[in-house]
Amino acid sequence: MDAFVFVFGGAFMTATPLLLAALGELTVEKSGVLNLSVEGMMALAAAIAFMATYNTGSHLLGFAAGAVSAMILSVVFATLVLFFMANQVAAGLATGILGLGLSALLARSYEAFTLAPLSKLDVPLLSDIPILGPILFHQDLVVYLTIGIGVGLIAFFYRTRAGLILRVVGENPHIAHSLGFSVMKIRFRAILFGGFMAGLAGAYASTVLTPVWSQGMIVGRGWIAVALVVFGTWRPLRVMMGAYFFGAALLGELAVQSGGIAISSQLMTCMPYVLTIIVLAVVSRDAVRIKLNAPVSLGENYRPIG
């Protein structure tokens, strides 16, 4: 039963960076922009947040510094695609590579340094419930906040005027433009929010989830976050469920080892990547369904003044 609590309680933590980054990317894609620099933004934020937390002792400052650094990188991306009209895939790769390089460069003297973990919060009474208590109500603050952001985004997309405008920009920027909305401004804000969220994701990964610095610690999680948006067919609730599913999968390795089952650790490390390919194939298989759900203008640049 301990292993059960470990996997399902821990899944909320491993899922948190995936979910933060995926919710940010979802917002960017809803506005019609494909930002593939999530991995690089997370890597840079992870480095900056780690250094900030290490030197100030404050997780809050770490998260703030990480978020700002990823937002700066997202401004570089936004400049390329919105002003210079660069191909969105190439621009995402460019910004991502820059982020990965800066991450390794800036935090090079912090290799193997460790941080104090963030304390867990017990929700009064509820955390005493057997099994469910420790799984659901004995988590750190960020886990709860992330769920809150997810719920907030659902409300934003489907219950507010601003959310509706964002979706119109993503579906048809021409209509949004002719209705008098600035496609550029709205896309810029969405990209900035995506950077903010990727920054929180990177900060959580390096200062809370595994508070030990090692270069390249994000190892593909930014890309899994990008894939999660497709898995959730651009719906926030499904993206959230997908993130927790992958969170549990990422923990499988530890659980199997603690259960004493001898499986090569390299094989277990591969599982999330294999799973990503398989789930991507299953979800994408129906091209019509993808087409119906994806924002129509996704990946296409828009120029308001011709």
Place this chain on the structure above:
Amino acid sequence: MMTPMPAWRMVPREQPAVKALAAVPLVTIGLTILCSVILFTALGSSPSVVLYNFFVDPFTSAYNIGELLIKASPLILIAQGLAIGFRARIWNIGAEGQLTIGAIAASLIPITWSRSESALILPAMILLGATAGLAWAGIAAFFRTRYNANEIIVTLMLNQIAFQLLYYLVTGPLRDPMGFNFPQSAPFPDAALYPPLFSGAGVRANLSVLITILVSLAAWILVSKSFSSFRLLVGGIAPNAARYAGFSGSRAIWISLLVGGAAAGLAGVGEIAGPIGKLQRILSPGYGFAAIIVAFLGGLHPLGIVMAGLFMAVIYIGSDSAMLAADIPTSAPVVFQGFILVFYLAAHVFVRYEFRRGSSLAPGRRT
């Protein structure tokens, strides 16, 4: 805020501007050097030391020029393969994994016949390595064409899987039993290594460079003479138009990924049968990713790619010497690569658009 200044407007050019096209790589490299010097100065190195180590030192000895060839070779080889796909908007980001799988497959021959002196060993390795890289990329082509799965994500995931497979093999089944538990295979026999290009002592450039030159020539002929590159272009950018013209979009995906995978696999053979001489945990300093930048900086043109590959090799060698001389970290080339691609994409706007004064009331349009 992000919109162009009202006094200027961007007008798409009918034809790409040739002068701007030639200026783009130069502007890119200039801005990259400027930003990198500023960055490394901010981190505490003196600008002259950075400039000397990165851009002068690589040319100062025969050894370094040999290194230049041996580092440019895999970059150019992989970039030639990737460019075919990039021209068709098919994004193979998995060259690093394809290189790894090519190297693993090729290494099976000298590990199995470790005392052989047969002249067939090297050709067999080349064939097996290229085929394995091709097959690994073929997985992504299969998932894309059969299940509509995005090839960017699939090739990236395949990278991670390839790294884990290599790690498993060099710490397990393929580890040298006499190697004191180091994660590497036994060293390959001489018959499994590319013969050196020059007889000069210590210069490591070898015959794999010739393969890169031949592949570049072939790519050049293909692009300038052949119809099939047109087919790739049409297949990727306008699948519907391509279908009307009787071309298959999925064929473009298959060809792009298979050719890219084979080139990367070949580059993997070049590493293990060249400078490394065995299978080990780290096979490449990120050649598969750097080749993406080489392909773009070369304007996706075979001759441009050769120039860009040589430039990128200078950065790799420069960073080795900068690390020794000025304690500039090994991650510096990745920062360079990021700057290059960012500035390239920004500068490229002048090829496709001209900036005219005056406002226009013309409606927005897709670009």
